[in-house]
Amino acid sequence: MSVANNKDVIICEGVKKWFGDFQALKGVNATVKEQEVVVVIGPSGSGKSTFIRCINRLEAHQEGTIIVDGIELTNDVRNIDKIRSEVGMVFQQFNLFPHLTILDNIALAPLWVRKQPRGEVEEEAMALLERVGIPEQADKFPGQLSGGQQQRVAIARALAMKPKIMLFDEPTSALDPEMIKEVLDVMKELARSGMTMIVVTHEMGFAREVADRVLFFDYGLVVEEGTPDHFFENPQHDRTKLFLSQIL
Amino acid sequence: MVLLFFKILGGEASKNFARSDISFGFGWLGDPPGFSIREGIDLQPNSGIRALAVGGLNTLRVAFSGIVAATLLGTVIGVARLSKNFIVSKLASFYIETIRNVPLLLQMFFWQVLLQSRSSLTEESVGTKLFDVSNKGIASTWVFPSTGFWPWLLIMIGGYYLARKVARTRRKYQEDTGEDGHPGLFGFLTILGVAIVGWFVHPLLSFLSILWDGIGNLIGAVPAASVSLLIAGLAVAVAAIWIKRFLDTKRTPAGLGKLTDDDIFRMIFAGVSALVIVWIAFKVGGAIINKPDGTDASVAAVLRDGLANIFYWFGDKFTGEAGSPLAISRPVVEVRGTGGFIQYGTTGILATVAFASVWIAVTLYTAAFIAEIIRGGILAVAKGQTEASQALGLRRSQYLRLIVLPQAFRIILPPLGNQYLNLAKNTSLGTALAFGEIVAVGSTLMNQTGQSLPIVLVWMAFYLTLSLSLSGVVNYYNRRMALVER
Numbered sequence: 106m107s108v109a110n111n112k113d114v115i116i117c118e119g120v121k122k123w124f125g126d127f128q129a130l131k132g133v134n135a136t137v138k139e140q141e142v143v144v145v146i147g148p149s150g151s152g153k154s155t156f157i158r159c160i161n162r163l164e165a166h167q168e169g170t171i172i173v174d175g176i177e178l179t180n181d182v183r184n185i186d187k188i189r190s191e192v193g194m195v196f197q198q199f200n201l202f203p204h205l206t207i208l209d210n211i212a213l214a215p216l217w218v219r220k221q222p223r224g225e226v227e228e229e230a231m232a233l234l235e236r237v238g239i240p241e242q243a244d245k246f247p248g249q250l251s252g253g254q255q256q257r258v259a260i261a262r263a264l265a266m267k268p269k270i271m272l273f274d275e276p277t278s279a280l281d282p283e284m285i286k287e288v289l290d291v292m293k294e295l296a297r298s299g300m301t302m303i304v305v306t307h308e309m310g311f312a313r314e315v316a317d318r319v320l321f322f323d324y325g326l327v328v329e330e331g332t333p334d335h336f337f338e339n340p341q342h343d344r345t346k347l348f349l350s351q352i353l
Numbered sequence: 354m355v356l357l358f359f360k361i362l363g364g365e366a367s368k369n370f371a372r373s374d375i376s377f378g379f380g381w382l383g384d385p386p387g388f389s390i391r392e393g394i395d396l397q398p399n400s401g402i403r404a405l406a407v408g409g410l411n412t413l414r415v416a417f418s419g420i421v422a423a424t425l426l427g428t429v430i431g432v433a434r435l436s437k438n439f440i441v442s443k444l445a446s447f448y449i450e451t452i453r454n455v456p457l458l459l460q461m462f463f464w465q466v467l468l469q470s471r472s473s474l475t476e477e478s479v480g481t482k483l484f485d486v487s488n489k490g491i492a493s494t495w496v497f498p499s500t501g502f503w504p505w506l507l508i509m510i511g512g513y514y515l516a517r518k519v520a521r522t523r524r525k526y527q528e529d530t531g532e533d534g535h536p537g538l539f540g541f542l543t544i545l546g547v548a549i550v551g552w553f554v555h556p557l558l559s560f561l562s563i564l565w566d567g568i569g570n571l572i573g574a575v576p577a578a579s580v581s582l583l584i585a586g587l588a589v590a591v592a593a594i595w596i597k598r599f600l601d602t603k604r605t606p607a608g609l610g611k612l613t614d615d616d617i618f619r620m621i622f623a624g625v626s627a628l629v630i631v632w633i634a635f636k637v638g639g640a641i642i643n644k645p646d647g648t649d650a651s652v653a654a655v656l657r658d659g660l661a662n663i664f665y666w667f668g669d670k671f672t673g674e675a676g677s678p679l680a681i682s683r684p685v686v687e688v689r690g691t692g693g694f695i696q697y698g699t700t701g702i703l704a705t706v707a708f709a710s711v712w713i714a715v716t717l718y719t720a721a722f723i724a725e726i727i728r729g730g731i732l733a734v735a736k737g738q739t740e741a742s743q744a745l746g747l748r749r750s751q752y753l754r755l756i757v758l759p760q761a762f763r764i765i766l767p768p769l770g771n772q773y774l775n776l777a778k779n780t781s782l783g784t785a786l787a788f789g790e791i792v793a794v795g796s797t798l799m800n801q802t803g804q805s806l807p808i809v810l811v812w813m814a815f816y817l818t819l820s821l822s823l824s825g826v827v828n829y830y831n832r833r834m835a836l837v838e839r
Contacts, residue, residue: 163740186746194744200737204759214745216528217755223528266745 108317111139114270114301115160119169122155122325129155131325132169137270142302144312144333147322148348153305156322157272160303161192174269190218193263197275199255201247201262207234208243211262219266226265233261237291253284257291264295271295273304309352313337321345356625366806381802382652383642388797390789392705400642401798408794409815415712415790416777416819422716423776424769427723434728445724452721458782460718464710465786474695478686482701485684491709492684495702500676503667504558505551512547516540552678559673569664577654581638585631592627596620707788711780719776723769730765731757763834770827774820781816791815 115137122130129152137143145153158164159171162178162185171178173188202210211230215221234240237257239250247255256276263271273292277285289311296302296315306312312319312333319336321329321344329342340346367377382402389397393407434445452460471488478487485492498506520540527534575583599620603610638653650658684701688694697703704712734757742752784793795808802808 161744163743189744189746192744194741196737196741196744198737200735200741202738202741202756202760204763213755214747217751218746218748220533222530262745 108138108141111141113137114139114174115303116172117156117160117169120156120159120166120171121168122152122159122164122166129325130159130166133325133327135320135327135330137301137303140299140301141317142296142300142304142315143318143320144316145303145305145320145322146307146309146312146348147328151322152325153320153322154274157274157303157305160270160272161189161194163194190266191268192270192272193266193268194272195256195259195263195274195276197278199247199252199259199279201255201259203247206244206246207239207250207258210247210258211265214262214266230261230265233264234258236264236294237261238287251284252280253287256280256284256288260288260291260295270301270303273302273306275305275307277306277308307352309337321348323348377806378804379637379640379807381798381804381807382640384802386798387801390794391787392708392789401802402642404794404798405791405811408789408791411708411788412777412780412783412790412792412815413819415708415715415780415783415788419712419715419719419776419780420773422712423719423723423772426716426720428727430720431724431727431731434724435731449721449724452717453725457714457718457779458785461710461714461782461786464713465706468706468709474686474697476695479688479695481683481685483683485686485697488706489697490703490705492686492697492701492703494681494683496679497682499678499680500674501555501670501672502678503670504555504561505678507558507561508551508555509544509548512544512551515547516543519543553675555678556673556675559671562668562671565664565668565671569661569668572657572664573661575657577651577657580653580657581634584634584638588627588630588634592623595623599623705788707783707786710786711783711788711790715776715779718779719772722772722775726765726768726772727761729768730761733764734760759834763831766827766831766834770824770831773823773827777819777823778816 113136115135117133117135120130120133121128131152133152133156135143135156145157147153155164159166159178160173165180166178174191176184176188178184178188202213205213208227208230211233212223212226215226215229216223231240231243234243237260239254239257242250242254242258247258250258260271260276276292277288280288285308289308292302292304292311293315304311304316316333318330319333320327321336321342323344329336329340329345336345337349340349383400385399386401386404388404390404390407393411395403395407398404398407430445430448433441434449436442436445468486468490469488471486473488478485482492483494517540520536520543523534523536523539525534526532527536599616600609603612603616634653638651638656640652641649642652642655644650644655682700682702684703685698686695687698689696689698738756738760739752742756747755780790781792783790784796787793792812795812799805799808
């Protein structure tokens with residue numbers, strides 16, 4: 106599967122971001138093509154989470170440009186709303202709504218943001234639960250599910266808005282080891298279906314198997330990028346080599 | 354063991370009472386108390402029990418109006434403290450830190466002194482007012498029930514349920530078709546329509562007076578002796594049902610689970626409480642008191658007649674007379690009596706200096722605590738919930754209504770209940786301002802009759818009932834809001 110000729114859906118140029126005096130992003134340049142799966146890795150504090158949080162404006166960047174699906178991210182609320190309805194996000198801590206049932210968690214945004222009829226929404230929500238493999242949990246509350254199940258619900262919730270792009274912020278870092286696989290399986294299925302994905306993760310196996318491209322972040326910059334083969338077998342930068350030697 | 358302890362304690366107490374010539378009984382409940390109360394439903398109560406009722410009602414009045422006002426003010430200040438506007442949030446912090454660090458009694462005195470230092474009413478101030486503050490208190494325009502209010506209220510209750518049904522239908526329409534159904538607007542219009550129609554057609558409900566009188570007759574026909582029996586039976590039944598349901602919660606498929614000492618104590622407590630009520634029902638219920646009209650009757654009969662009278666009174670309100678159910682009443686300043694005293698008239702609503710001081714003080718004081726609880730509740734909703742809502746594209750108003758409020762409410766509710774209880778109990782400080790609430794009335798009664806122990810028992814029973822009712826309501830909502838966890 107080659108995505109080389111697809112058009113760019115995310116274009117970042119010279120993105121800079123400060124938290125007070127601390128500069129988290131020091132001019133990040135990156136593009137993501139349609140249907141491409143990009144895995145972002147790097148040591149903690151390297152700015153990889155901040156980077157993908159800038160893409161749907163959970164954090165505002167201060168310099169540079171981010172263009173998502175032809176829309177530039179500025180302070181214009183209409184642009185932000187438009188981009189957020191096309192970009193789904195999955196968090197490390199799941200962030201499900203604890204007071205709503207699983208079905209309501211998934212149905213909430215289509216009902217209130219897309220204003221779709223409830224019957225239609227619930228049908229789609231059930232279909233999504235089938236897809237992530239837990240339709241029998243529809244009427245339970247998040248507190249009653251295991252971590253892996255909760256993360257799969259969170260993926261279904263993001264998919265319910267029919268996004269063009271999915272962002273994953275360390276989706277398996279808060280999970281027990283035996284639950285990581287069930288979440289990664291769902292993500293692999295999603296990648297195969299042609300979803301454009303940016304995944305921040307420490308799962309190197311996943312990166313090798315699924316990624317079209319790997320970005321290595323350090324000190325707020327993309328230090329190295331390339332195909333998984335290039336990246337894992339033949340890294341160029343000393344920082345990359347050091348990082349890989351520590352985790353592999 | 355516990356019972357034995359109380360038995361010994363009771364024995365010792367009665368011996369000591371006998372030695373120091375203190376009598377213990379409830380005869381004073383029926384005797385004229387020999388003092389007047391400055392405000393309330395009856396300024397010259399003719400029996401001890403009536404004096405206590407006046408005091409109790411004054412306590413309830415200031416407690417409930419305080420709870421409503423403190424909740425509203427506390428919410429506003431709590432949200433203001435979270436405001437991004439520097440001045441607003443600093444003002445809110447300043448309010449909270451100042452008010453909650455000054456003793457409540459001092460604050461009551463402060464408002465009393467402030468109000469008393471207002472100028473007195475003079476010849477110039479005679480006339481009709483909208484709102485007036487003087488050293489006689491705060492007088493305000495008020496809306497009172499008027500002709501046909503009760504039938505109209507009945508119609509409004511029906512209208513409320515109709516409006517709920519309409520709103521639900523509209524919401525379903527919105528969910529089915531995706532078009533905006535304006536459920537809130539439709540519900541509001543429905544209740545408005547019912548209110549307007551009911552305003553004119555309420556005389557049609559006059560036939561219901563037969564029903565209310567019938568219920569009154571039915572209650573009045575119950576023999577006085579069976580009233581005590583009825584109360585006793587009810588207490589035993591409630592305790593029995595409570596114990597049964599409590600045991601049911603301990604039942605597992607494998608049979609009854611192991612009961613802890615605490616569980617057993619709870620059941621004993623429920624049983625003993627029922628027995629105490631049975632004892633009081635017969636002991637107090639059989640006591641003969643002197644009624645205002647000079648005849649003697651048992652307490653049980655007075656209670657029964659009181660209940661029946663509520664229905665008769667209600668029946669009298671369904672006259673079928675046309676007129677507006679609500680009347681606006683404005684306060685007047687008038688020259689009263691031969692001495693030429695200038696006073697507020699009986700129209701409008703008047704908060705005396707004592708009432709206003711207690712009310713303002715407990716409201717401001719409790720609002721400071723409630724503000725912190727509200728702020729804490731909103732902050733306690735995890736940051737991740739905000740981000741998830743934003744990532745899904747929810748608007749800020751939707752996020753607040755659908756995500757924050759339901760979660761914050763369940764965090765806020767238990768400590769909010771505590772503050773309500775505190776407020777209700779704090780009103781007893783009003784006794785220092787000679788506000789005629791139940792502690793002040795009870796103290797005076799104590800001086801007059803020398804019956805200290807029974808009056809302390811009445812106080813305890815009153816505050817216990819008030820606290821348990823409040824926490825009962827809060828617990829009910831708390832259970833409904835609780836999150837389902839594994």
